[in-house]
Amino acid sequence: MKPVRKVEGRAIPFGQKNVDTDVIIAAEWLKTISREGLGKGAFESIRAQEGNVFDDPEYAGASVLIAGDNFGCGSSREHAAWALDDMGIKAIIAPSFSDIFSSNAFKNGLLAIPLPQEAIDRLMEVAKTDPITIDMESMSVTTPFQDRFTFEMDPFRQQCLMDGLDEIDLTMAKSDAIEAHENRVDSAQSWHKPIAA
Amino acid sequence: MTEAKTLYEKIWDAHVVDQRDDGTALIYIDRHLVHEVTSPQAFEGLRKAGRKVRRPDLTLAVPDHNLPTTARIDADGNKIPIADPQSAAQLEALEANAPAFGIKYIGASDKEQGIVHVIGPEQAFTLPGTTLVCGDSHTAAHGALGALAFGIGTSEVEHVLATQTLQLSRSKSMEIRVEGLLGPGISPKDLILHIIGVIGTAGGTGHVIEYRGEVFEQMSIEGRLTVSNMSIEGGARAGLIAPDEKTFAYLKGRPMAPKGADWDAAVAYWKTLPTDDDARFDKSVTIQASDVAPTVTWGTSPEDVVAVTGHVPAPESFADASKQDAARKSLDYMGLTSGQALGDVAVENIFIGSCTNSRIEDLRAAAQVLDGRKKAAGVKWAIVVPGSGLVKAQAEAEGLDKIFTDSGFEWREPGCSACLGMNPDKVPPGERCASTSNRNFVGRQGPGARTHLMSPAMAAAAAVTGKLTDVRELIG
Numbered sequence: 001m002k003p004v005r006k007v008e009g010r011a012i013p014f015g016q017k018n019v020d021t022d023v024i025i026a027a028e029w030l031k032t033i034s035r036e037g038l039g040k041g042a043f044e045s046i047r048a049q050e051g052n053v054f055d056d057p058e059y060a061g062a063s064v065l066i067a068g069d070n071f072g073c074g075s076s077r078e079h080a081a082w083a084l085d086d087m088g089i090k091a092i093i094a095p096s097f098s099d100i101f102s103s104n105a106f107k108n109g110l111l112a113i114p115l116p117q118e119a120i121d122r123l124m125e126v127a128k129t130d131p132i133t134i135d136m137e138s139m140s141v142t143t144p145f146q147d148r149f150t151f152e153m154d155p156f157r158q159q160c161l162m163d164g165l166d167e168i169d170l171t172m173a174k175s176d177a178i179e180a181h182e183n184r185v186d187s188a189q190s191w192h193k194p195i196a197a
Numbered sequence: 198m199t200e201a202k203t204l205y206e207k208i209w210d211a212h213v214v215d216q217r218d219d220g221t222a223l224i225y226i227d228r229h230l231v232h233e234v235t236s237p238q239a240f241e242g243l244r245k246a247g248r249k250v251r252r253p254d255l256t257l258a259v260p261d262h263n264l265p266t267t268a269r270i271d272a273d274g275n276k277i278p279i280a281d282p283q284s285a286a287q288l289e290a291l292e293a294n295a296p297a298f299g300i301k302y303i304g305a306s307d308k309e310q311g312i313v314h315v316i317g318p319e320q321a322f323t324l325p326g327t328t329l330v331c332g333d334s335h336t337a338a339h340g341a342l343g344a345l346a347f348g349i350g351t352s353e354v355e356h357v358l359a360t361q362t363l364q365l366s367r368s369k370s371m372e373i374r375v376e377g378l379l380g381p382g383i384s385p386k387d388l389i390l391h392i393i394g395v396i397g398t399a400g401g402t403g404h405v406i407e408y409r410g411e412v413f414e415q416m417s418i419e420g421r422l423t424v425s426n427m428s429i430e431g432g433a434r435a436g437l438i439a440p441d442e443k444t445f446a447y448l449k450g451r452p453m454a455p456k457g458a459d460w461d462a463a464v465a466y467w468k469t470l471p472t473d474d475d476a477r478f479d480k481s482v483t484i485q486a487s488d489v490a491p492t493v494t495w496g497t498s499p500e501d502v503v504a505v506t507g508h509v510p511a512p513e514s515f516a517d518a519s520k521q522d523a524a525r526k527s528l529d530y531m532g533l534t535s536g537q538a539l540g541d542v543a544v545e546n547i548f549i550g551s552c553t554n555s556r557i558e559d560l561r562a563a564a565q566v567l568d569g570r571k572k573a574a575g576v577k578w579a580i581v582v583p584g585s586g587l588v589k590a591q592a593e594a595e596g597l598d599k600i601f602t603d604s605g606f607e608w609r610e611p612g613c614s615a616c617l618g619m620n621p622d623k624v625p626p627g628e629r630c631a632s633t634s635n636r637n638f639v640g641r642q643g644p645g646a647r648t649h650l651m652s653p654a655m656a657a658a659a660a661v662t663g664k665l666t667d668v669r670e671l672i673g
Binding site for chain 1: 212214215217219220221223225227234235237238241246248251262263281283284286287290324327332333334336348349350351352353355356359360361362364366368398399402403429432434455459460462463466498519520523617618619636638639640641644
């Protein structure tokens with residue numbers, strides 16, 4: 001994973017609440033066996049509408065997406081995070097995210113930044129004309145107009161994102177503890193036996 | 198005295214491999230179900246890093262999402278090829294990845310094949326008190342057996358394959374207590390739709406739900422699976438129901454269930470799992486069972502529910518301006534007008550199936566309504582898709598397939614089918630579907646498709662009348 005310390009750029013003022021994963025990337029796009037190339041399928045049903053914010057030249061090359069409450073609800077498809085990444089989005093700012101989406105975003109170095117609705121309302125305004133900046137060190141979102149909003153994230157996730165750490169490597173370093181757990185269960189709960197492969 | 202704990206806390210505590218100071222923990226995963234759609238990139242990741250699957254013996258792979266539900270074997274016993282090359286490639290990837298990594302694989306034409314969330318309980322791969330994951334959000338279903346089961350993304354699939362663990366933060370606990378019992382003709386699906394209508398699609402975010410109350414104690418395991426399955430539609434990654442005698446009776450003797458002395462030891466352990474009397478939940482919601490009517494969705498979110506005897510709500514009736522806006526968009530997409538009686542809404546398609554409602558009880562409930570009746574002339578497409586090959590065989594042994602085909606339904610092979618618009622079973626643009634699945638999102642059943650979620654009996658009733666119908670009028 002590439003380290004992410006700062007994201008700076010124009011933001012798409014999308015703002016919708018309850019954006020579900022089927023809207024982010026429809027099932028038809030899930031037949032792929034690759035992580036690449038899903039950007040062209042992102043928000044397909046919205047992009048079919050004239051004057052949609054995603055195809056507005058004003059926001060071409062935007063690296064941030066601003067959305068409403070409960071972003072990424074629905075399916076567990078990580079394709080939603082891959083599609084956003086492929087369309088050049090590096091951070092999503094919303095009042096809240098679904099649990100699975102925020103985990104999927106994190107695993108792909110995509111920032112899911114929670115901010116209260118008042119901050120979202122202000123950023124939606126700024127986004128129409130100016131860039132915004134997200135700084136992972138100070139955990140803040142700022143604008144050229146001296147706005148400054150701080151956000152919270154669990155410190156483990158913050159560190160992994162800033163250092164670009166591979167979570168599987170981190171866990172494999174604990175293989176002794178994993179093995180100890182397995183031994184404990186094997187001896188105390190023999191019913192727990194695995195299936196025959 | 199030991200601290201009083203909830204069912205969730207007991208399972209969590211028994212699976213902590215490593216506790217971090219910041220409150221997150223490395224949690225051991227006892228069971229991992231793998232399907233074709235969310236796994237290819239995970240296996241590719243393992244290959245690139247030169248990693249193995251740590252516990253292939255705790256992993257079970259089966260295709261379901263992408264697999265067509267038409268015949269899989271021709272008259273000469275040969276496999277019928279899959280027409281869509283991309284789908285075929287994805288299915289072949291799983292068929293190759295499973296043996297390459299030593300994982301047990303149930304193939305498309307094996308009699309045990311079916312939807313991951315149907316075959317897990319059916320094979321007793323799912324057991325109470327275990328942690329179970331799958332790259333699918335409806336993994337919440339397995340919570341019905343008292344397993345801590347939740348959906349994960351593909352990176353987490355890879356993490357579990359490589360380490361048999363996940364790095365997780367402990368969720369908050371949420372009690373959904375239902376008081377009283379359901380009225381006649383009202384099913385577990387009506388109850389869970391009603392619950393989601395009350396708590397909203399983000400009501401359970403950050404929480405693990407436990408469903409409590411006499412209604413769940415009396416409910417069959419199939420019914421409990423329907424309820425737990427849709428926990429994610431209320432935002433909760435997992436939804437548990439305490440294991441009890443019904444759970445044990447359901448599991449006993451199934452292929453992967455413990456046997457002999459192991460069985461007795463397992464039951465003794467499972468009996469210690471239910472939430473302690475004085476344990477506390479972070480959040481508690483009480484629902485009156487008497488408030489639950491046969492329920493359908495009118496909009497494009499599973500929280501958009503209404504009694505079938507009711508009317509399409511007016512967008513202005515919602516307090517929040519953004520919900521008003523969402524409701525206007527939903528009505529436009531659904532081709533409905535506010536104030537319209539639900540009972541006047543005509544449907545062209547009927548789908549009975551999905552991990553929510555494709556078990557034997559679901560098929561019996563639908564067949565009971567359809568017995569001796571024909572689908573209405575306006576219904577163009579009606580399919581029944583059993584959740585597994587074993588459900589299909591059971592239904593055929595009971596003669597249910599005959600009831601379905603006599604009434605004008607197609608009787609299909611097991612799979613996810615028209616739940617998600619990924620395989621050939623899709624609802625045409627602008628058409629309506631009375632569906633027993635779990636999501637009515639925009640485009641979910643195919644681009645432009647209009648989904649009304651409901652119970653199997655209600656979908657059968659809609660097939661008979663050609664309109665959304667209160668099933669109680671047909672079975673009274």
